[in-house]
Amino acid sequence: MKTERKPLGLYIHVPFCKQKCIYCDFYSLPHQESRMDDYTAAVCAHLTETAPFAAGHCVDTVYIGGGTPTYLGPDRLGKILKTVHKKYRVAKDAEITLEANPDSAGDWKILRALRRAGVNRVSLGMQSACDAELSAIGRVHTQAQTAAAVEAVRRAGIKNLSLDLIYGLPDQTPERWQENLSAAVALEPEHLSCYGLKVEEGTPLFQRREAYNLPGDDAQADMYLYTVEFLERMGYAQYEISNFARPGKESRHNLKYWHLDEYAGFGPGAHSDFGGVRYAYARDLDAYIRGVATGAPMLSESERIPALDRDTEYVMLGLRLREGLDPKEFERRFRRRFNCFVPFLEQCRQNGYACEEEGRWHLTPKGFLVSNQIIGGMLDALAQDKRRRAEAAARGDFRVEL
Numbered sequence: 001m002k003t004e005r006k007p008l009g010l011y012i013h014v015p016f017c018k019q020k021c022i023y024c025d026f027y028s029l030p031h032q033e034s035r036m037d038d039y040t041a042a043v044c045a046h047l048t049e050t051a052p053f054a055a056g057h058c059v060d061t062v063y064i065g066g067g068t069p070t071y072l073g074p075d076r077l078g079k080i081l082k083t084v085h086k087k088y089r090v091a092k093d094a095e096i097t098l099e100a101n102p103d104s105a106g107d108w109k110i111l112r113a114l115r116r117a118g119v120n121r122v123s124l125g126m127q128s129a130c131d132a133e134l135s136a137i138g139r140v141h142t143q144a145q146t147a148a149a150v151e152a153v154r155r156a157g158i159k160n161l162s163l164d165l166i167y168g169l170p171d172q173t174p175e176r177w178q179e180n181l182s183a184a185v186a187l188e189p190e191h192l193s194c195y196g197l198k199v200e201e202g203t204p205l206f207q208r209r210e211a212y213n214l215p216g217d218d219a220q221a222d223m224y225l226y227t228v229e230f231l232e233r234m235g236y237a238q239y240e241i242s243n244f245a246r247p248g249k250e251s252r253h254n255l256k257y258w259h260l261d262e263y264a265g266f267g268p269g270a271h272s273d274f275g276g277v278r279y280a281y282a283r284d285l286d287a288y289i290r291g292v293a294t295g296a297p298m299l300s301e302s303e304r305i306p307a308l309d310r311d312t313e314y315v316m317l318g319l320r321l322r323e324g325l326d327p328k329e330f331e332r333r334f335r336r337r338f339n340c341f342v343p344f345l346e347q348c349r350q351n352g353y354a355c356e357e358e359g360r361w362h363l364t365p366k367g368f369l370v371s372n373q374i375i376g377g378m379l380d381a382l383a384q385d386k387r388r389r390a391e392a393a394a395r396g397d398f399r400v401e402l
């Protein structure tokens with residue numbers, strides 16, 4: 001009898017970029033072109049040595065993120081993709097995504113070569129349609145380059161395109177954000193990711209935050225609610241807090257994160273959830289290259305999490321999705337009753353924050369705005385239920401409904 005292979009996603013982190021944006025908290029390194037060949041060799045070696053552990057899996061998604069992966073160049077990216085296809089069983093319909101910045105994705109012949117190497121989805125960092133906004137946040141491209149990159153993607157024969165946008169930028173008005181959204185939709189992508197600007201500690205934006213005229217929380221909330229309503233009208237269904245797609249064009253790779261599916265990461269700063277272990281590589285290019293070559297330590301964290309202990313993750317990540325939580329699936333996976341959440345969810349429903357549809361609980365757009373507080377309330381309810389069960393067991397009281 002043929003054993004069915006388990007699905008697996010691969011994430012490959014390319015840490016190089018031309019210039020660090022003022023808001024960026026990802027591990028990325030400008031002006032490190034001299035290390036690109038060593039990095040590429042390390043990733044290919046790492047993919048090769050990990051492949052035997054994935055012998056029982058079929059790779060159905062690959063995501064090359066960064067940094068700016070296209071800055072690595074088509075030859076190096078081609079070597080990485082060739083290694084993936086040579087060393088892993090890759091599904092015929094695998095989703096293979098390449099992140100790109102518009103300034104490095106304008107050559108359709110290069111994109112065609114990458115398509116032939118396996119890339120069938122591009123995620124383009126548009127961020128804004130306003131050149132003044134782009135300049136203010138340290139982006140190195142213009143809106144004209146975004147339009148040219150979209151044209152190049154289509155000419156290369158890539159039929160799945162995602163655009164990233166950020167709202168809440170310095171001096172941004174609601175009208176300007178609406179113009180940005182309209183400009184993005186006019187480019188006819190299959191997918192849109194719309195993120196509120198976050199001021200992360202340690203970034204140049206954080207250090208000079210008082211000097212920027214940033215929209216307040218209420219203004220950002222209004223922009224978000226407009227985004228959901230507008231994109232719905234334009235045919236883009238919201239399937240996650242910040243993600244919208246044409247039917248069937250949801251990011252299959254990113255859904256793995258939210259569904260607690262397995263994925264293996266490669267490159268400095270990459271995270272994994274593979275073989276029952278969550279682990280991450282240190283945000284250190286030299287340590288990564290040295291670790292692959294010599295076996296020196298390169299993990300920054302590692303934790304084996306039993307399947308039954310992932311109930312908190314299931315709740316936290318499931319509430320990010322428009323599909324929400326399935327009580328029956330929760331009870332099947334974690335062998336505990338879902339009804340501990342129901343009183344709190346009913347309160348959320350009364351306040352317009354949650355809905356129950358077709359047996360599933362999910363947050364509304366209004367609820368997504370306060371999702372951190374709602375998730376906190378859900379986790380409190382789960383913790384109380386666990387304490388109740390533990391106290392009952394300690395008393396030897398097995399009459400309590402578990």
